[in-house]
Amino acid sequence: MRSSPPRRARACRPRRRCSHGRRRAGGGTASAAVRASSSRRRRSGARCSAALRAPSSRRPSTVLHVTEVERAPVGEAERLLGPRCLRCLGPLVEDGAGLVCERCGARYERGPRPGTLAVGRPRSRFAQELDAEVVSALEPLLDELAPPACTEAAIARYAEEVGIEIGNPVWEGRFDVARALPQAAGVVLDLGCGFGTSTVALARSATHVLAIDPSPARVRLTAARLRAEGLHNATVAQADGLELPLGDGVCDLVAVVGVLEWLSLGASDPLLTQRKVLAEISRVLKPGGALLLGIENRYAAHYFGGFPEEHVELRFVSLLPRPLGNVYARLAGRGRVTTYTHSRRVLLRLLREAGLDPRLGLALPSYGQPQLVFDEADFGPAWDFYLRHVFHYSSPARRAVGALATHSPPAGAIVAPGFFALARNGEAPDPLPTVVTGTADCHGDMKTIDWSGREIHFRPRLAPERERAEPLVDGWNGRRWLSAPIRPSERRRREVHLLQAALPLLAGRSTRHADLDARLRSLQEGDRAVAQLAAGLRREIVEWHRAELAALEDDDATEVVEHGDFVTGNLVVGDDGALVALDASGGWALPGRDSVVLALDLFALRAGAKAPDVDVGLRALAQAVSAGDRAALLAADLLDEEIGLRHDVRRASRLALLAVVRHYGARGAALDGMRAFAERAAGGELLTLLEHLRDQPRAGRR
Structure with a gap:
């Protein structure tokens, strides 16, 4: 049930919706239960981007006793298990x-x-x-x-x-x-x-x-x-x-x-x-x-x-x-x-x-x-x-x-x-x-x-x-606060304010030096994420990512207690402009994830992305740097604070790469633009962008 209405069949094979019927929506030709069994999807739901493949070649299901009565697990003794009588709930x-x-x-x-x-x-x-x-x-x-x-x-x-x-x-x-x-x-x-x-x-x-x-x-x-x-x-x-x-x-x-x-x-x-x-x-x-x-x-x-x-x-x-x-x-x-x-x-x-x-x-x-x-x-x-x-x-x-x-x-x-x-x-x-x-x-x-x-x-x-x-924190969700103003100039002003307010939040995180366990855990998370990406990338790109992450094994970095999901949607901006970060999920880790993910998310939002998209964010940030945008300068300061952008850009590039792939893995391999980002990074675009950011004047000295 809950479907979008069906369209009438055409001579050619139509583009299908995943829960579409084939009959007229309002007429009396289809029976009530046919329409009542149509999918739960509403018109506002997503549509198929391509027709389904032919039916699976797997053999039909032969699983027996799908809901047969079983002994209730500990803590579930109050549940009635197995198929039950619809009239009296008897076994x-x-x-x-x-x-x-x-x-x-x-x-x-x-x-x-x-x-x-x-x-x-x-x-x-x-x-x-x-x-x-x-x-x-x-x-x-x-x-x-x-x-x-x-x-x-x-x-x-x-x-x-x-x-x-x-x-x-x-x-x-x-x-x-x-x-x-x-x-x-x-x-x-x-x-x-x-x-x-x-x-x-x-x-x-x-x-x-x-x-x-x-x-x-x-x-x-x-x-x-x-x-x-x-x-x-x-x-x-x-x-x-x-x-x-x-x-x-x-x-x-x-x-x-x-x-x-x-x-x-x-x-x-x-x-x-x-x-x-x-x-x-x-x-x-x-x-x-x-x-x-x-x-x-x-x-x-x-x-x-x-x-x-x-x-x-x-x-x-x-x-x-x-x-x-x-x-x-x-x-x-x-x-x-x-x-x-x-x-x-x-x-x-x-x-x-x-x-x-x-x-x-x-x-x-x-x-x-x-x-x-x-x-x-x-x-x-x-x-x-x-x-x-x-x-x-x-x-x-x-x-x-x-x-x-x-x-x-x-x-x-x-x-x-x-x-x-x-x-x-x-x-x-x-x-x-x-x-x-x-x-x-x-x-x-x-x-x-x-x-x-x-x-x-x-x-x-x-x-x-x-x-x-x-x-319940008073204020605006950061993503909505940034995109709500009608005037573009006000949206740009808010981007600058948010990045300025984020700097002290990142600078105030706990740090410690040479935590081998945290470094190993971060690199292992990166390796697992690259393995998840590998199926959709060319072999040479996958090997490049592994080599870049391996170069951080002997890095003498200072670990931080990261937020773990420091995106605009997890920030609340109070009516007084104060910034509060919600839903922290991270622990001790190599630095970079919070500042890199925030910068890419903010510029992806500027470019119209409806969810965090690292590829769109990378390209939008590059355009902003070329234009000398003040928010881009603040992004450079943010990255410098966490990954030492102006001290060693090559190392900063590796930390930024690790940050993005770890975020991809933490989101269950569901981060928009990840494969395109991986290809651009392997092609040198990430390093080139960071070099341009390094060469920009500090935002406060412009």
Whole structure:
């Protein structure tokens, strides 16, 4: 579920999106569950940069007992393991060609993959050929992983190899908000499990997850991910979402994210269909249980600006009265619009009609790719935080929007891009927690903000019990602060200020001399990073890097306690201009990483890079040096402070190279522009740049 809308097939082979369907988005030709099983990806997500390869040559999966009952590990005794009865959560046992519940006697057919279930015959028939190709490649790939493995990282590596961008269907951070709810520790229904991302995320916290999807391909992929992750407290079933095959009062939490609108696809009365779905959800919830519903806002501000509605890909269609919207869609060849989204008022009314007590949260920039989720009662502080720490000022238009958005009234929630509704059965829900997402895969942290206590709480996704809290620092995220001003001259002034403020921070770090362990550890990290790079580089370039790093083995350097990720996005600039560095992760190491990475990141940002990009930063810094830019002079002072640029430029070049490759390795081999940077460095461009920087006058003596 949660997909971008499909396009109609063309005579030639079309360029595909990774979670695209093949049928018309708004018409009644496709059944509800086909569309409901489409990917979790929203229109704002990334698109494929190239068509997928042919299906994998690996043999189909033969892994048995994917979710079979096993003994609970220490500390997990409260979890219900193995496939469970959807009606009563009793254990299932083999019974001829199917499975039977030991407790209530309910019978189930075997699903599309061993260990999964099939319930009835979903009214839909899954017909997304691209999903079949994705699963045919990913399922055997996942079956080769030894649990516990991070499947998001494995899928991301595969996507990079074949030149595609799968996007948010595999981004676990999207479901941090669900895990932040207390009901997530109980029995959870994941309605429309899609690529399995939500099921995997929820299974890390839940007693048991019941994952349902009408697509056999996605049921197989979900089960394969659970096995690879080592998560056995889930039951995956191919079933229809319109009539839930669950018993009454089974669930503590039901997650329906990007699903409700697709369940009404093709219905003669979409509103009635959605009411029936919500009534079914209310039936399966325990007293006090909660529904988390993610859906677009029918009257989102960007629709007024002419952005196409995501489900039918027509501009302004959601803003029109339903009958007029149907006429418009038919004239455009889309058929009737049956993928209903709702305004704030109507959404709350639908939830109340289902017997639930709701309140609304907002998701920015969208519920499909949430960077910040918060209760609408917290609009004031959350909106300010979003503009200062999350919103990307990456173009003149976005800078203008950001400047105007600072004056947004609380009523701006009415035109928010999407909602996360929280509704409880028989009880008023607590306010939705403020959740900051964005960090990748299972190794990231879940982050929640306590506005009253002015703290931000961090919980590792893999070990949520290890919670820590840090003060919520007032000010701007350094990256946003640098790029927000509309006038270029003000952006340049801020670059100078940030580099000037960074100098004393770096100079104040602890140092010590001739720490052989720290030197050896730094060089080993560099060697491992070069080994990771080697597959994409020519042999002579790899050997050059190894020789440059080896030349530092006998270097009599002074080691420092480095920050470890001293980029603009980890700096906070206070309203008084003071600079604070966050998220330090380093220890004793050879010098260079902090100053080099900061300089390259700052100039990459100036050149328009949306994330740290060492190749773009190298080229932009070279241009700034040629122009005699004051920020470039300050960058030279920064590098001189840490790696002795003006004392020995050849040694400084090696330390700078080590700094970049270590940063690449520390980021899990995910640093934009790394291979191009490596080629330029081997070609002498890094040394040439540092020689030019060495020859510049000090910034204070210009």
